[in-house]
Amino acid sequence: MHHTSTAERILRGFLLTLVLLFFLFPIFWIFLMSFQTNEDILRIPPSLFFTPTLENYIALISGRLSTVAGDLDIAFMRNLWNSVLLSSLSVGVALILGVPAAYAFARFKFRLGENIAFTLLSFRFAPPLLVLLPLSLYFSELGLSDTYLGLVWVYQLIALPLILWIVRGYFEDISPDIENAYRIDGHSWATTFRKIAIPLARPGIAAASLLAFIFCWNNFVFALVLASADKQPVTVGALAFVTASGIQYGQVAAAIVLSVTPTLMLALYAQRYLVEGLSLGAVKG
Amino acid sequence: MFRRALPYMLSLPALVVCIGILIPFGTAVYYSTQRYNLSFPQARAFIGLENYTDFLSDSAFWNTIEVSLLYTFLTVTLELLLGLGIALLLRKPGRFNNMVSILLLLPLMTAPAIAALMWKLMTNPNFGVLSYLIGLIGFDDFRWASSPSSALFTVVLVDMWVYTPFIMILLLAGLRSLPRQPFEAAELDGVPRSFVFFRITLPMLMPYIITATLFRLLDSIQQFDIIYAMTQGGPGDKLMVFQVQSYLEFFQYTNVGRSAALLMVLWVITYVLSNLFVKHWLKLRERAHGHA
Numbered sequence: 001m002h003h004t005s006t007a008e009r010i011l012r013g014f015l016l017t018l019v020l021l022f023f024l025f026p027i028f029w030i031f032l033m034s035f036q037t038n039e040d041i042l043r044i045p046p047s048l049f050f051t052p053t054l055e056n057y058i059a060l061i062s063g064r065l066s067t068v069a070g071d072l073d074i075a076f077m078r079n080l081w082n083s084v085l086l087s088s089l090s091v092g093v094a095l096i097l098g099v100p101a102a103y104a105f106a107r108f109k110f111r112l113g114e115n116i117a118f119t120l121l122s123f124r125f126a127p128p129l130l131v132l133l134p135l136s137l138y139f140s141e142l143g144l145s146d147t148y149l150g151l152v153w154v155y156q157l158i159a160l161p162l163i164l165w166i167v168r169g170y171f172e173d174i175s176p177d178i179e180n181a182y183r184i185d186g187h188s189w190a191t192t193f194r195k196i197a198i199p200l201a202r203p204g205i206a207a208a209s210l211l212a213f214i215f216c217w218n219n220f221v222f223a224l225v226l227a228s229a230d231k232q233p234v235t236v237g238a239l240a241f242v243t244a245s246g247i248q249y250g251q252v253a254a255a256i257v258l259s260v261t262p263t264l265m266l267a268l269y270a271q272r273y274l275v276e277g278l279s280l281g282a283v284k285g
Numbered sequence: 286m287f288r289r290a291l292p293y294m295l296s297l298p299a300l301v302v303c304i305g306i307l308i309p310f311g312t313a314v315y316y317s318t319q320r321y322n323l324s325f326p327q328a329r330a331f332i333g334l335e336n337y338t339d340f341l342s343d344s345a346f347w348n349t350i351e352v353s354l355l356y357t358f359l360t361v362t363l364e365l366l367l368g369l370g371i372a373l374l375l376r377k378p379g380r381f382n383n384m385v386s387i388l389l390l391l392p393l394m395t396a397p398a399i400a401a402l403m404w405k406l407m408t409n410p411n412f413g414v415l416s417y418l419i420g421l422i423g424f425d426d427f428r429w430a431s432s433p434s435s436a437l438f439t440v441v442l443v444d445m446w447v448y449t450p451f452i453m454i455l456l457l458a459g460l461r462s463l464p465r466q467p468f469e470a471a472e473l474d475g476v477p478r479s480f481v482f483f484r485i486t487l488p489m490l491m492p493y494i495i496t497a498t499l500f501r502l503l504d505s506i507q508q509f510d511i512i513y514a515m516t517q518g519g520p521g522d523k524l525m526v527f528q529v530q531s532y533l534e535f536f537q538y539t540n541v542g543r544s545a546a547l548l549m550v551l552w553v554i555t556y557v558l559s560n561l562f563v564k565h566w567l568k569l570r571e572r573a574h575g576h577a
Contacts, residue, residue: 012374016385019371023389023446029414030403046414097298104295113296118563119303125503125559126310129528130548133535134312156302164299189291218396220510221528235398239514242402249406256402260395267394271387275458278393278451279496283458283569 027260033253041249056254065251074244076255078230079237083259085148086223086233087216090155091163091209097156098163099205103197105164106171117164121280124161131157132225139226146228154222159212165280166211170204171197207273214263214270234259316545323539336546345522345530349547353526356437356512357505360444364501365494367445368452375453376460386457393450401514404443405430430515436523443511448504452497459493460486492569499562503555527551 033041035052059065060076105113123131135154136145144150174197182192198205220235227236238255241247267274275283320332340346371389375382392400407415408429419427430439463486471481487494509528512518518529525533527547534544 015370016374019374020385020388023392023450026400026403026407026446027391027395029407033406042412044412044417046412046417097302100295101299104292108292110292112300113292116296116299116303119307120299121563122556122559123306123310125555125562127507127528127548127551127555129509129531129535130313130545130552131306131309133531133541133544133548134309134316137541138309138312153302153305157306160299160302189288214394218394218399220396220398220514224513225532235396235510238399238402242405249409249412252402253406256399256406259399263394263396264391267390268387271390274390275454279455279500280566283455283493283496 030253030256033250034257036250036253038248038250053250056248056250057258059251060254060258065247074241074247075230076234076237076241076258079232079234080258082227082231082237083217083233083235084262086151086155086231087213089148089152090159090216091212093152094156094159094163094212095205095209098160099167099198100193102164102167103171103193106168107176117168120161120164123157124280128157128221129225132222136225145226146231148231151223151227151231154226155216155219158215158219158222162212162215162277162280163205163208166208166277167201167204169276170201174200203273207270207277210266210270211273211277214266217263313545313548316541317549319542321540321542323541332542336542337550339543340546340550345525346547348522349525349527349530352437352522352524353506353551356441356444356508356524356526357502359437359441360448360505360508361498361501363441364445364449364452365498368449368497369456369494371449371453372456372460375457378461386454389450389453391450392446393448393454395447397447397510398514400447401440401443401511404439404446405515408439431520433520433523436516436520440512440515440524443515444505444508447511448501452501455497455500456490456493459490463489492565495565496569499558499565503558503562506554506558507551 032048034056035054036050037053037055040047040050060074063074063077065074101113101116104110105117132154139145139150142150178200179192179196182196183189187195217233218235219233220239223231223233223236227233232240234255238252238259241255242252270277317336318331318333319329320335321329375386395403404415407413410416410428410431413429416427416429428435430436467485467489468481471485507528508526509532512524512526512529513532516524518525518533528551531544531547531551534540534547
């Protein structure tokens, strides 16, 4: 490689500092805001030095906000719980539906398999509202808008293609010879799948599950269109929060921090698999 | 017999989900051929392609096309340039570079709607830190997303904040997987670096650049979360991209037929793009598996 001169090193360091500043400053600043009182937030010029307070978090967790106009009930913890429930259930269902199908697509070449795989892939790229708007009419007719079941089903649109395409790639990388040898020993197909194929593909299954969880959690438009007020996840809840009157900015910031912490933690944990997962297996990380 | 039926049995649940998606899709196609407004259900009627032909003389439709294309062009171009730049800076594996590339993933893993909220707080005219900072360099009355002249700039900035890391990590993975020999040979021959970049690095990186671009084109033309959370398409109709416009058409003006037709136009665009994507993707897979 080229030898780097001092001037070049300085330039590189300067550019990287700018990059880090742009991408990390917003997270840092909102984090600080979440520990500030309204007076601190409104102070001009803004300051990095203040006496941190936990008031914003306490208000969110207890669900009661004291405002000048009187006490206000908020359901943010409910939103948080909904996000946990919707994302985990959706990933669970997607695993049950997707892993066997991914195995079938990897091991057996059949027309229907390719068709399903590509239909799901093409809907991963289609405008979500195209499906969601008609569904919102169906949901109100079928009485599904007030249920987790309906949402979990629609969330398959996010989770299933991910599971299917990533796990399929992992199954394809496993040589069928291992499975065949085990089958010759007299084990049934189901045992082979459970005892050999799944354990070997475990890293892929884990990566796909983590990513699917993050994407379900971060989704906004599905629940905005379909979920009734008490089934809404944090993404929709936090937005409603800003427009509600009497809410303090520090509390909005605290709600943002609580909403993004789980996915950011998972992302740091799963970062090894992100490249592959984000490109649906098109680029190996 | 069992062995022949097995793949079908295994993929049956996934097939059911597919059909579950295709039903509302079919319904949307059907709605797009109807005069159908939820406020006037008695006027509902089949009108063929009238919703579509009405678009031709509708300035709101052309505004949507213009805004969506401009938004897509700006975000994808800027993110591609910035993402490539950062990937090149971080190219050499090492503890510091790896740590930076991991930290840069944080914006990408933030929900875009929440990211928009974060920027909304930072650009608030009363206390926003960015409003304050930009005031220091002379833009006293810069109104970010609430002014028609800077609204597009602001949402493009938020989009860049969220999605540049996506391009960056794809290209970084690409850069680090390139074979070393051409670069070593070029260095031995004393080939100038600009030549190395344009004639070796860039062409070899092209499959990754195409993958990243297609992904971003498909997402960006459909952007909803950031724009809706930031301004709901305003001020005025300044940010009325496809999905925001059709969302409002549906829920605010209860015009189901028009909304469905607008989404169908968007669907055709994404269909063409996703076919390109699938073709490219299959080629990559074939190559990856051919070499393995």
